[in-house]
Each structure stands twice: as structure tokens, then as C-alpha cells.
Amino acid sequence: MEVKIERENAQVIVHLIGRLDTPASLEIAPQMNELTEAAGGTIVLDCSQLEYISSSGLRIFLSLRKAAGEKGGKVIVRSITNDIRNVFMMTGFLNLFEIQ
Amino acid sequence: MxxxxxxxxxxxxxxxxxxxxxxxxxxxxxxxxxxxxxxxxxxxxxxxxxxxxxxxxxxxxxxxxxxxxxxxxxxxxxxxxxxxxxxxxxxxxxxxxxxxxxxxxxxxxxxxxxxxxxxxxxxxxxxxxxxxxxxxHAQLVDIQADLSVAREIQQAILPRAFDVKMHDAGEVDIFASMLAAKDVGGDFYDFFAIDDRRLGFTIADVSGKGVPAAIFMAVSRTLIKATGLQGLPAEECMAKVNDILCGESVGSMFVTVFYGIYDVTTGAVSFTNAGHNPPYILRADGTVEKLSCSCNLVLGAVEGMPFTGESLRLNAGDALVMYTDGVTEAENRNHDQFGESRLEAELAELKGADSKQIVSGINAKVKEFINGAPQSDDITQLVIRRK
CATH class of the missing domain: 3.40.50.2300 (Response regulator)
Known part of the structure; x- marks a missing residue:
């Protein structure tokens, strides 16, 4: 699992690359926690290279959304694959995020 | 010294x-x-x-x-x-x-x-x-001992007796199993008589692993049972439990829940699926139907969410087969997953089987499939069949 973070204008773009399973979620948690500081603005989660997401991975998405909700920012989920879209649909996450 | x-x-x-x-x-x-x-x-x-x-x-x-x-x-x-x-x-x-x-x-x-x-x-x-x-190392061994206690607690609070004592209970054939993974996970199932006619039942999977997941699981299970016993419609029960759980959730923990109410006299099932894997109906003639996605949110994520209720009917010999992703995501050593299509095919093979045969049949197939690879998630099933 690899996370690449770029800042573009007022947006923070996060590229999630690989499998976001339970061990990977623990591994990237500190990086993602730092991101909540940017949660006042717009955070884009680019999932074009995200192959798999476990429930622990969904928790990270949820935490960011909560932080954004508190700080008045927003989280956009971009380019999800069909597999990830199915997980988002089943868990109701599809309605929680702006999907691009 | x-x-x-x-x-x-x-x-x-x-x-x-x-x-x-x-x-x-x-x-x-x-x-x-x-x-x-x-x-x-x-x-x-x-x-x-x-x-x-x-x-x-x-x-x-x-x-x-x-x-x-x-x-x-x-x-x-x-x-x-x-x-x-x-x-x-x-x-x-x-x-x-x-x-x-x-x-x-x-x-x-x-x-x-x-x-x-x-x-x-x-x-x-x-x-x-x-x-x-x-x-x-000694401290780690201690922690592992604590974890195994947590696993025992998790197992102990699940119902083990499958004889339902209610009016017309002769129509209900229910069985379940949870094969716990090495790390304490957060799967559970439950069922309880709401009144003489209605049986509340649930299968659920808490996000994450370890002691926090086990605690959240115990809280969720108790809340669902306590709320379900009030006899509320499934969607209201889920909305209520969701609002309480949102106050308890630490670190964005959540739980996917399928909660249903089975009428033993008519075979009618009203249910709400809160983000859980859609169950299957194994009909008496061997056809396998996957319930459509309800697209409700998981519980414990966002307060004040509405939930939709749905319904289905079990006729004589039909079985409602509920499972957690431990079944479909069970992996062999090549990291191939058991998957939904394999599950559907195996269910069709179990035409005419009773609830216990279905549960143990699928468990055996999963075991055969993973072929000794380490089990990374709880494998849980709950089956309700109308006799």
C-alpha cells in the first residue's frame, strides 16, 4: 500500500495505491491523521489505483469525512473502480461522499 | 542489583x-x-x-x-x-x-x-x-492471553442452543456458526423471540479486529437485542441502534448489520440491511436468489441516518442464508478468494438440506477451499429455514 499526497491550489489530493486491507490501514493511519488538519478545505481521495478496501480502510474514509464535517471542509472520492464501487454501494458509503 | x-x-x-x-x-x-x-x-x-x-x-x-x-x-x-x-x-x-x-x-x-x-x-x-x-516477550505473551480471553467472551455471548421456544416454533429451523479467526474479530449472530409469533434475528460484522472490535461487538449485539425486543419495525430498530452506537463509536468504528423479523406463522420476513453483505434465499427447488442491495449505511457511522425496510417470504423448504465476508473473502495460499459465485454454486448443491446441513456444508467447502491457509477473518453464517 502506498499513499502519495499532493497539494494543488487549495486542494489536497491523496493517491491511494494498492490494497487497503487491515494491516495497510494501520500502516497509513498516521499519515491520514495528519490529513485531518487539512480537513477545513477540500480533500480528494484518488482511488483509481486502489485495488481493495477492507472495513478498516472504510474507517479511514469515515474518519476523514467526520473531520471535514467538523471543520467545514469536504471529502471527494475520485475514480473508484467497479470493485470498490460495489463495496461503497453495499455499505452505504456511496451516499456519504461526493463521488467524481 | x-x-x-x-x-x-x-x-x-x-x-x-x-x-x-x-x-x-x-x-x-x-x-x-x-x-x-x-x-x-x-x-x-x-x-x-x-x-x-x-x-x-x-x-x-x-x-x-x-x-x-x-x-x-x-x-x-x-x-x-x-x-x-x-x-x-x-x-x-x-x-x-x-x-x-x-x-x-x-x-x-x-x-x-x-x-x-x-x-x-x-x-x-x-x-x-x-x-x-x-x-x-513475556508482556506480549500476557497480551495474547488477554486476547484469547476476549475470543472466549466473544464466543460465549453467542447463542448456542438452536431450539426456538415459541408458538408454532415447529416451523422454524435455525442454525448458525462462527469460526473465529486467530485475531479477535467482531462477527456475531443472534436471534430472540420478540413475542409468540415473531423471531428477531441478526448477523453482523464489526470493522477492525482485536479487543476494541470485540467490545464494540458486545455493545452492538446487546443494543440490537434490547431494541429488537421492543417489537419495533426493523428499520426503526436500526435507526435507533445507529443513533446510540454513533455516541459510542471510537475511531470511526462501525458495524454492518442485517436485522430481520421472521413471522413463524406466515413465513414473512421484514428486514433492514445496514451495509451488510446481501443474504441469499435458497429456495426449496434449489434456485439461489441474492437479495438486492439495500444501500443503507452501516451502523455507528453517521447519526440521524434513515434506514429502509424491506420484506420477503419464505415458503416451506426455503432457507434465508446470511453470512459475513469471512466466507466470501476466505483465501487460499494463492490469495484466491472463495467468492460469491462459488458460494452460490455450493448453495445450489445444498438443495433440500436443513439449516444445520447448509451451515456445515458451506463451512466444509470453505475449509476445503482455503486448504490450510491461515484464516484471517471470522467466518460466520446464520440460516433460517421454513420447514
Missing amino acids: AVKILSVDDETDLELLLTQFFRRKIRNGEYEFFFAHNGLEALQVLLKHPDISIILSDINMPEMDGLTLLAKINEMRIPSLKCIMVSAYGDMDNIRHAMNGGAFDFATKPIDLDDLQLTIDKAVEQIEYIKSAQKE
Whole structure:
């Protein structure tokens, strides 16, 4: 699992690359926690290279959304694959995020 | 605490030399010396003082020589016990033999005591490192024991008796199993009579693993049962439990829940699927139907969410098969997953089976599929069949 973070204008773009399973979620948690500081603005989660997401991975998405909700920012989920879209649909996450 | 050193030599002059040279350290309580005059005596002293951490042993001695003593000590497998061997200057054969036999270091006679001091310091450093590693290991073992207790608690709160005591219960055939993974997960199932006619049932999967997941699971299960017993429609029950869980959730923990109410007199099932894997209906004629996605949010994520209720009907011989993703995401050593299509095919094979046969049939197929690969998630099923 690899996370690449770029800042573009007022947006923070996060590229999630690989499998976001339970061990990977623990591994990237500190990086993602730092991101909540940017949660006042717009955070884009680019999932074009995200192959798999476990429930622990969904928790990270949820935490960011909560932080954004508190700080008045927003989280956009971009380019999800069909597999990830199915997980988002089943868990109701599809309605929680702006999907691009 | 003093470093305890056992000096083993058949000549007593070393005894005098050591106590003289290290007298300050002995007085300050840094070192404590013990003496033995051959290997056998040394082993007896070790038995009496198991906290000795350094042995300074001569090689040529009567009764039991130094190399035999070294071999005996190695057999005890105490990593925090270090042997420094003493031999005649130039006695490379014995020194090589001792070093190959696991000695920590060696000194040659006449002993350079300043150098011996350095060797002892080096040994003490290693011994402390090993002891701290052993301590950490012991703590880990303790934590693992706690985890296995958590796993037992998790198992113990699930219903084990599948005979439903209610009016017309003769129509209900219910069975479930949870095969817990090594790490404590958060799967659970439950069922309870709401009144004489209605049976509440649920299958759920808490996000994450370990003790936090097990606690969240216990809270969720209790809340669903307590709320379900009030006889609320499934969607209202889920909305209520969701709002309470949102207040309890730490670190964005959530739980996917399928909650249903089965009317034993009519076979009607009203249900709400809160983010859980859609169950299957195995019809009496062997057709397998997957319930469509309800697309409700999981519980514990966002307060005030609305939930939709749906309904289905079980006719005689139909079974509602609920499972957690531990079934479909079970992996073999090549990381292939059991998957939904395999599950559907196996269910079709189980046409006419009762609830227990369905649960054990699928468990057997999953076990066969993973073929000894380590189980990474709880594998849970709940089946309700109308007789």
C-alpha cells in the first residue's frame, strides 16, 4: 500500500495505491491523521489505483469525512473502480461522499 | 542489583586476585562473586543461585572440565547466562573449541584483569539486552492471553442452543456458526423471540479486529437485542441502534448489520440491511436468489441516518442464508478468494438440506477451499429455514 499526497491550489489530493486491507490501514493511519488538519478545505481521495478496501480502510474514509464535517471542509472520492464501487454501494458509503 | 559472577577454577589464587581487583565493585554492590573448583561444583552453585549471569571458567579441572561444563550450561538454554572461558596462553585448540561451543568470550592466563573487566562489561550489556527482550516477550505473551480471553467472551455471548421456544416454533429451523479467526474479530449472530409469533434475528460484522472490535461487538449485539425486543419495525430498530452506537463509536468504528423479523406463522420476513453483505434465499427447488442491495449505511457511522425496510417470504423448504465476508473473502495460499459465485454454486448443491446441513456444508467447502491457509477473518453464517 502506498499513499502519495499532493497539494494543488487549495486542494489536497491523496493517491491511494494498492490494497487497503487491515494491516495497510494501520500502516497509513498516521499519515491520514495528519490529513485531518487539512480537513477545513477540500480533500480528494484518488482511488483509481486502489485495488481493495477492507472495513478498516472504510474507517479511514469515515474518519476523514467526520473531520471535514467538523471543520467545514469536504471529502471527494475520485475514480473508484467497479470493485470498490460495489463495496461503497453495499455499505452505504456511496451516499456519504461526493463521488467524481 | 549486583551482577552475579561464578568463578570456576581448581587453583584458588584466582579467587584472591578477583576479590582483590574488584573489591570496590564488590563493596558497592555492583558485583557479587561465587566460587567453585570444578564443573560439578559449579553446577551445584548454579542450582542454588539461578540468578548468576556470568561464569568465568578454567578449562582444565578435575571431576568435570570447563568444556564439559560449557556443554552442560548450553543444554540448559538460558540465553541470559554467559560463559567466559579461561585457558593457558596460546592454547588455541581449546579456545577454538570453547568459542565454537557457545562461549561468550575467552581470557588467557595470566589474566589481564583490566581486559577481563571490559569483557565482563560487554557481557553485562548483552545480558541486559536479552533480559529486556525477554521481558517484552513475556508482556506480549500476557497480551495474547488477554486476547484469547476476549475470543472466549466473544464466543460465549453467542447463542448456542438452536431450539426456538415459541408458538408454532415447529416451523422454524435455525442454525448458525462462527469460526473465529486467530485475531479477535467482531462477527456475531443472534436471534430472540420478540413475542409468540415473531423471531428477531441478526448477523453482523464489526470493522477492525482485536479487543476494541470485540467490545464494540458486545455493545452492538446487546443494543440490537434490547431494541429488537421492543417489537419495533426493523428499520426503526436500526435507526435507533445507529443513533446510540454513533455516541459510542471510537475511531470511526462501525458495524454492518442485517436485522430481520421472521413471522413463524406466515413465513414473512421484514428486514433492514445496514451495509451488510446481501443474504441469499435458497429456495426449496434449489434456485439461489441474492437479495438486492439495500444501500443503507452501516451502523455507528453517521447519526440521524434513515434506514429502509424491506420484506420477503419464505415458503416451506426455503432457507434465508446470511453470512459475513469471512466466507466470501476466505483465501487460499494463492490469495484466491472463495467468492460469491462459488458460494452460490455450493448453495445450489445444498438443495433440500436443513439449516444445520447448509451451515456445515458451506463451512466444509470453505475449509476445503482455503486448504490450510491461515484464516484471517471470522467466518460466520446464520440460516433460517421454513420447514
